[in-house]
Structure formats: C-alpha cells, structure tokens
Amino acid sequence: MTLLDQIDSPADLKKLDRSQLPQLAREIRDNIVDVVSKNGGHLASSLGVVELTIAVHYVFDVPFDKVVWDVGHQAYAHKLLTGRRDAFPTLRTLGGISGFPKVSESPYDAFTTGHSSTSVSAGYGMSCARDIKGENGKVISIIGDGSLTGGIAYEGLNQSGPSSRNHLVILNDNEMSIAKNVGALSSFLSRTFSAKYLQDLKGEFKKAMKALPKVGDDIYQFAKKTEESFKAFVTPGMLFEAFKFEYLGPIDGHNMEHLIDILENIKKLNKPVLLHVMSKKGMGYAPAEANPVYFHGVGAFEKETGNSMKAKPKAPSYTEVFGRSMVELAETDKRIVAVTAAMPEGTGLTEFASRFPERFFDVGIAEQHGVTFAAGMATEGMKPVVAIYSTFLQRAYDQILHDVCLDRHPVIFAVDRGGLVGEDGPTHHGLFDLAYLRPLPNMVIMAPADENELRQMLRTALDHDGPIAIRYPRGAAEGVPVDASAPALPIGKGALVREGSDLVLLAIGTTLATCMEAAEKLSAQGIEAAVINARFVKPLDKDLILHWAGKTGRVVTVEEHMKAGGFGSAVLELFSDEGLAHITTARVGIEDHFVEHGPRAELCRRQGISTEGVMEAAFRVTGRTESVTTLAGKGR
Numbered sequence: 001m002t003l004l005d006q007i008d009s010p011a012d013l014k015k016l017d018r019s020q021l022p023q024l025a026r027e028i029r030d031n032i033v034d035v036v037s038k039n040g041g042h043l044a045s046s047l048g049v050v051e052l053t054i055a056v057h058y059v060f061d062v063p064f065d066k067v068v069w070d071v072g073h074q075a076y077a078h079k080l081l082t083g084r085r086d087a088f089p090t091l092r093t094l095g096g097i098s099g100f101p102k103v104s105e106s107p108y109d110a111f112t113t114g115h116s117s118t119s120v121s122a123g124y125g126m127s128c129a130r131d132i133k134g135e136n137g138k139v140i141s142i143i144g145d146g147s148l149t150g151g152i153a154y155e156g157l158n159q160s161g162p163s164s165r166n167h168l169v170i171l172n173d174n175e176m177s178i179a180k181n182v183g184a185l186s187s188f189l190s191r192t193f194s195a196k197y198l199q200d201l202k203g204e205f206k207k208a209m210k211a212l213p214k215v216g217d218d219i220y221q222f223a224k225k226t227e228e229s230f231k232a233f234v235t236p237g238m239l240f241e242a243f244k245f246e247y248l249g250p251i252d253g254h255n256m257e258h259l260i261d262i263l264e265n266i267k268k269l270n271k272p273v274l275l276h277v278m279s280k281k282g283m284g285y286a287p288a289e290a291n292p293v294y295f296h297g298v299g300a301f302e303k304e305t306g307n308s309m310k311a312k313p314k315a316p317s318y319t320e321v322f323g324r325s326m327v328e329l330a331e332t333d334k335r336i337v338a339v340t341a342a343m344p345e346g347t348g349l350t351e352f353a354s355r356f357p358e359r360f361f362d363v364g365i366a367e368q369h370g371v372t373f374a375a376g377m378a379t380e381g382m383k384p385v386v387a388i389y390s391t392f393l394q395r396a397y398d399q400i401l402h403d404v405c406l407d408r409h410p411v412i413f414a415v416d417r418g419g420l421v422g423e424d425g426p427t428h429h430g431l432f433d434l435a436y437l438r439p440l441p442n443m444v445i446m447a448p449a450d451e452n453e454l455r456q457m458l459r460t461a462l463d464h465d466g467p468i469a470i471r472y473p474r475g476a477a478e479g480v481p482v483d484a485s486a487p488a489l490p491i492g493k494g495a496l497v498r499e500g501s502d503l504v505l506l507a508i509g510t511t512l513a514t515c516m517e518a519a520e521k522l523s524a525q526g527i528e529a530a531v532i533n534a535r536f537v538k539p540l541d542k543d544l545i546l547h548w549a550g551k552t553g554r555v556v557t558v559e560e561h562m563k564a565g566g567f568g569s570a571v572l573e574l575f576s577d578e579g580l581a582h583i584t585t586a587r588v589g590i591e592d593h594f595v596e597h598g599p600r601a602e603l604c605r606r607q608g609i610s611t612e613g614v615m616e617a618a619f620r621v622t623g624r625t626e627s628v629t630t631l632a633g634k635g636r
C-alpha cells in the first residue's frame, strides 16, 4: 500500500511523519503523470506545486481554512489529497472530475476557477465575510507569477493589504506563464542579488544615511525606518510591502521542510501576508521540466518518453491557418500588428512573433489592457489583430464597447475557441461571444465555415474600416485547400449552398458541414432542405434569408453557441422586425445552462448540435412525427 493510498482526506495526511512527505510527493507526481499521460491535462503547473500543496494541507485545516487556487490548472495534487484519489483517473473525462477546482465537486474546493487572477479578490472576500460572521481561520490565495500580470490581482491586493484580515497570498513564482512570463513584473520578481552585492550595497546605504544632516527627529526616524526596510527595498518584497502585505521569501518551493516551517509560523500571524515561493514548472518529470510550454496543457502522451500519442490530425487547426495567414499578410502590410494576452502558442502567433518581433505584443494575462492598447494603435493607423480566446475576451467587454466600438476603431478580433472546447469545460467553452458582441454598434461579426473562409475573412477584416470579429473554433479545420489569393468577402453577404423547397437550414460557422449532412439525410426521408452559409452574424444577409424563409416558410437556425442572444436570436429579431411572424422556426443551439467537460464531439452531440439534432429540428418545423431515434430503430 502506498502512502497516497492511505490518504482519504487531509486529516490522514496529518498522521504522516514529516520524513514520509518526500515519498508522498513522489507518489503524487507519479500518479499525476500517469493519469495526464492518458487523459491529457495541465501537467507542468500541477507538478510544480506538489510540495507546496502537501505543505499547505499539512499545516492548515482545509476546508476550515480556505484555499483558493488561481486559474486552478495546478490543483491536481490538491484533488488527490482531498478525497478524489479514486476518482482521479476520470480527470477531464465526460462525467469525471473537472480539471479545475469546482465548488460543486468538493467541499475542499473553496472557489470555482478557470480564468486567471481572481484568487486574491475571492480570498479577500472570504476573509471579510468570516470577520463579519465572527469566524476565524486562514484564507489562502495561491497565485502564479503569470496570473499576477492580470490587473484584477492588484485590485485585490490593494484592498486586502491595508485591511489586517487573516489573508495569506502565496505567490508561486516559476518565472513562466504558459510561455515565458512577460513585462516589468516578471523581471522584477526574478531580481536576485548576490550576498556580496547586497552587503556592499547595504554598507553604501548606511554611509549615505550617516552623511545626512540631522535636522531634527524626522529625518532621523525616516533614515532609520528606511534602513530597516532595506531588504524590502532591494527585493521583490518592495512591491508587496507597498501594498501593506508582510512579505516573506523568496523560499524554495520544493523544500518541504522549509515550506512547512514557514507556513507554521505564518499560521500564527493574523494579518495579510505574502509568501513568495520559487518553483520549477514540470518538476520531477524530465520531459516536462525540459519543455514546460508544451507540457503546460498537453494531450495524451507516452509516459516513458513524453512523446505525443495524439493521432496526427488530417487537417491543420483553425488556429494554425490563422497564424499562417497572419504571417503571409503581414509580409506585405506593415500596418498589421498582432496582440495576444499570454497565449502566443494557443492563438497560433509564435511564427508571427519570431518573424515580426517589433509588431508582436504579448500583453500578459491582461485582456482588458490588450484591447484598449490595440485601440490606441488603431488611432495611429495600425491594423491591430487582437487574438484572444472567446472565453477570455469576456473580460474585455467594456473595452470593446467603449474604447473600440464607440469611435469605430478598425480593431480586428480573432476570437479563437468559439464554441465548445471540450475537456476544459464550462470555464472555457466559448459560447457567449455572438451574444455579447452583437448588440455593439459598429461591430461586424463573421464566422467561417472552413479554413479557406477563415483566410478570406481575415482579408475582409483587414480591408474593413471599423471593428470586426472573426469567430472560429478549437481543433482541426475541414481539410479544404486555402487559396491565399481569394478576395475579401462583401460585408453582410451569405451564400446559398443547397437548394430545397421544404425548409431552409441557416448555418453559421462550422455548423455548415453538419447542416449539409443533415440535408442529405433529410432528402432520403423526402424532405428537401435548402442550406445557407450565413457567414455574417452581423450584419445578417437580410435579402438572402428573407427570400428563402419566404419561399419555404420554414427555417432552422444552427449555431455552436447559446440560444439566448446568438445567431438564431438575430434571425428571429429580423423576422419580427419584418413582420414575418408566420414563418415556422426552430433554433439549434445551447439551452440556458452551462455545459460540462468532455470530448468536444460528444458534447456537441449531447447539446443537439449534430446531424441528428438538426434533423429533429427539421422534422419539427415540417410537422413530421418521426424522430431520429425511431428512424435508427427502423434501420433507415
């Protein structure tokens, strides 16, 4: 029986002798590598905090004390130690445990996370509430150096620091975001001084203080205080002390003894403390240590070598096509600049970054800043392309509205991961973008049906003189050739791709392929469906849609998005505005709920965004009583 086998809750962990903890850390690492090698997941970040996680649970009494993991992609050891060891092999699988902390999954998960930089605010909120309720206990926010580039983290520190609440912030500093961390903060945190340099500097400092004229007590007190704070002035502590946190560190995040000792001491302090921990991303698994960017979020791999087990996709991803197109287009157009918020690999911009470093901007996990920064560049005649995942762009709503749309700045939004993303689940699905972008005056919204159209839409966006968004999904594209010379599309024009007299299927984005397949199968059932590739969610191709709606009298809209506020809603608004309430309609899309995690194709099927789902909707609007399940039962 392993040590890990004996731990059903943190109470069992506390029964272990300190000397057993390094062995436990090895077992946890092995377990994490084993499961992630099969299921995929956030490996490197989780491996980097194994000792820290053990130490926190060894010293504190969770869930009486609260732990808030920032982003939460590093919480696998936490899951293993808090009653989810047996469920851990189901990590990120359909019906299995989530890859992120989730309040509904465990009482040990204090806050549901997935988006970064929230832990300080949430933790501070908890500590305030506890004070009001007269309860004590420590609230511990654990945040990475990458997540500390997000502005909301400072908003939290700004309020928590001066409050004297029982709030511990642990900064897990591995000098990495997903890619190398960026900006002034990253170099400030990693600022190290040799002992000799520090001593010399201290000597100089004392001399300078002594040389000051003694004009009364004030200057003396100032000098004394300043000298005492010397350490804080020349280490990263300066920043956190300015926020009125007691700063401790930096300490080695893999030295269990030190971690436990210092946490024992902090446990006795009843005030805001920031503990700075240095760790190594991927620690303990050589392939992840060597390539932490690849092993940040990884698919299935061979445990022994770290080699990918994913079958080579038959087509490039939409992200890759976007990245390649950006490079080609930027060759001839010097106005094109690319902006990413800490996701250069994820958004396909690494080649752009190396080819055009002066035109590439990684702003850190700072989506709000990234959008306003792009608006600033647009005012100077640049063509900023802001590539941000749909789910993270939610952060920058006011900036899109106020700083981009109001003055109609030509900022291009490459909204990647639009639709269901799969195993990351509800925190990461991009299901709200059409609804949040659609009401904004001046905004144009496109969604390509395939990679060739993505390329054309990028051309279209570059030619357009105003805010414009291209929304495309995660994963492999359709496998069609990309014609780099294809011209821009006319704004607001869709295309009829199949004639039919019984109804019209209105497809947006990659649902076109599903609609075409459904139309073929419906034809075999004696239902002739026309199919329109809408291309534009805003402005809609009114003429085309109204013509075919009038002709068939029946319309089914199909989108990988929430039903509320999305493409189907836009079409219904059009019918209402045009007095066409008699058209029989059905919408295929996502109902008013959050979608769980699991394989993307299976999630689509369960949400009815599938050939069968479209056929069911077609049966409904045509008044046919068959269901796809009865057809399957009859072997048709």
Ligand SMILES: Cc1ncc(C[n+]2csc(CCOP(=O)(O)OP(=O)(O)O)c2C)c(N)n1
Residues within 6 Å of the ligand: 045, 048, 071, 073, 074, 114, 115, 116, 143, 144, 145, 146, 147, 148, 174, 176, 177, 178, 281, 341, 342, 343, 365, 392, 395
């Ligand atoms: C708002 C938001 N933007 C982007 C991301 C994508 N993302 C997830 S983890 C991560 C890097 C976090 O770095 P850090 O906090 O240092 O954690 P590490 O992986 O280094 O342990 C990024 C950019 C996110 N989760 N949330």
Ligand SMILES: CC(=O)[C@@H](O)[C@H](O)COP(=O)(O)O
Residues within 6 Å of the ligand: 042, 071, 073, 114, 178, 296, 297, 346, 417, 421, 424, 474
């Ligand atoms: C934790 C996080 O937010 C990212 O690591 C995200 O999981 C990346 O998603 P992709 O795998 O779609 O790039």
Ligand SMILES: [Mg+2]
Residues within 6 Å of the ligand: 144, 145, 146, 147, 172, 173, 174, 175, 176, 177
């Ligand atoms: Mg980091």
